[in-house]
Amino acid sequence: MTDRRREEVLIRIEHAGGLTAGVSNDVHVGTGVAEADVYGVATFYSLLKHPNEVRVCQGLSCHLAGSGEKIDALSAADTPFLAAACLGRCDEAPASWDPRGKNSLPDVHLTAASDDLSINLAGVDSLSYTGLTAARDNGADWVIDELEVSGVTGRGGAGFPAHIKWRGVANQSVTERYVVLNADEGEPGTFKDREVILKRPHLVVEGLAIAAHTLEAHDIYCYVRGEFGAVRDALKAAVEEATAAGLLDDDVAWHFVDGHGAYICGEETALLESLEGRRGMPRMKPPFPVEAGFRGAPTLIQNVETIATIPAILARGGTWFRKLGRTEPGTKLYCVSGHVPRPGVYEAPMGISMAELLDMAGGVTGTLKAFSPGGASSGFLPASMINVALDFGSLQKVGSMLGSAGGVVLNATVDMVEAALVQAVFFEDESCGQCAPCRIGTQLVRQALERFRRGDADALEHIDDIAWGMQEGSICGLGQAAALPLLSAMKYFPDEFQSRVSS
Missing domain, CATH: 1.10.10 (Arc Repressor Mutant, subunit A)
Structure with missing residues (x-):
């Protein structure tokens, strides 16, 4: 403890x-x-070390929209600012954020309301809480069995079966248990969890209440990205509204904790370290959080999107949810940003293609060259793969990953060497520094790309060896995936690298 x-x-x-x-x-x-x-x-935390500085996003979506020019203009005018990692505002690129301002969020393009969607962002948020009623009426075993039938997997990036986590906590003999909401959304290209809480906060509150009731936890911790003040306020207001309506268990305490500007705290054990007042460095596993999590007690940690699917699964049945998907169970929230007219969050059957998502987002501004299907960690895929199913299994087969489904679209004007460098800078900046393969590897990848860009034809000669060391030796997914943007760019766009060597 x-x-x-x-x-x-x-x-x-x-x-x-x-x-x-x-x-x-x-x-x-x-x-x-x-x-x-x-x-x-x-x-360790940007928002504590530099609490008042205006941030200008240098994530990939914002880079494509001209954040570099914005940064150059501010520098020329001697305006104080910080060039920051992804601000989670990819739909309003190039984005900036003032910690002292109100920072209103844009209206986001969404999938039209439909009863065939599990979250239904454009639907009406309500206090029906029928999923929670079903959980109370049928008991813990029924709840977890329905999650297993549904096939719902973690929507934050790992794709781990939700029912295994829930059953893992339920089977512990320790009575002190916790439920933790991971709302520290930071993967470049991703802004879906922000919209879930803003548009459907009661789904999140109900899902958390179901988890606490099912697992006999008496404390729920909501860890919300520090830059998302409006999101935290919306969630707190929903809890207060549900409490006033008498819908929540009286013996459960709700706690709201702000993140402090560290991407790595989206990793579940780094988040726990942060909750306990330490630097957000991932823990070695095992033990897993379901065995020894917050305060050393069994802990269920779920992403916002995952927890928001639970009410509909219990209200309408696990089989209903499973059948919504094409290649894998359920619907999924897909973010689309970059070179598209209608950046937004689109809920669609699991396994939809990028071609179909682009239709929803208004097509491509220009000619499609590449896309990143699941955030920076997923690397790049060429336009020829536009019909690959966007699910966990299909993308893994082609050497990518669905991740958080933060899709970024790149048109033919993009230099893939520069795009890979943007991602390399991100990973180096956001590495927690705990393990040498990641701490040193991310630096070597960025340095090699910069040397190559300056004309050193041999700079990338050993990049495969560096990437192997990072993949095999890093503690968490950041280091394991950090070289993928460069490796995928070299694989699918070799001419762009060869042309620089030739010139």
Whole structure:
């Protein structure tokens, strides 16, 4: 079990306005955590280390929309800013964010409302909570059995069967249990979880309430990306509304925790480290969170989209959900941004193709050259693969991954060497630095690309060996996937690399 005073460290720094003069000592006095430790934790998180600076996104979608020119203009005008990793606003590229402002979010293009969608973002959010009623009426075994029948898998990136996680927690003998919502959405090209909470917050609240009731957990922690203040507020308001309506269990406490600007905290064990007041560094597994998670107790951690599917599964049946998919069970929220007229979040049967998604997004602005099907971690695929099914299994077979389904579309004007470099910079910046293969490997990938771009024809000679070391030796998925954008660009667009060598 953990020292709970430690959990106050990040909260106290945040409430103090970030890592300003004297804060480390004040937090040390208030918590008993060594001042050097407090400082080390605070400097890990961008929003605590630089609490007031305007951020300008340099993610791939924003890069395609001209964020480089925006950054150059701000630099020329001596305007203070930080070039930041993906801000989760790919639909309004090139995006920026002011921590001191209100930062209203744009209206997003969505799939039209339909009863054949499990989340139905364009539908009416309501207080029906029929899924929670079904869970109470039928018991824990029935709930988990329905999840198994449904075939629902984690929608955050890993695609792990949800029922195995739920049953794993339920089978533990320890009575202290926790439910944690992972709303720290940070994969470049991804903004679906943001929209789920803004458009259908009661689905998320109901799903979490079902999880807590089923697993006999008395605490629900909602870890929300720090840049998403409006999202956190929408979720809190929904909890208050459901509580006032008498819909939630009286013996369950709801806690809301802001993330602090670290992409790696989207990894479930790094998120737990952050909740416990430490640097967000992934844990070695096993043990898995279902055995020893938050405070060392059994913990269910689920992504926003995953938890939002639970009410419909229980209200309409696992078989109903399973049949919604084409190649794999259920519907899926697909993000589309980049060179498209209608960037948005489109819910569609699992296994839809990029060709069909592009029809929903208004086609391609220009001529399609490549696309990233699941965020930075999925690398690039060429236009010739536009009809590949966008599901976990099909994309794995072609050396990619569905990930968070953050699709980014690239037209023929894009230099794939530059696109690979954008992703390499992202991974180097967001590596937590814990394990050497990732810490050093991401740096080597970025440096090799920059040398190659400057005319060193041999710069990429050993990139396969570097990538192998990262894939085999990294603790978490960040390091394992960080070389994929470069490897895939070299595989599918060799002429662009060869032309630079020739010139």
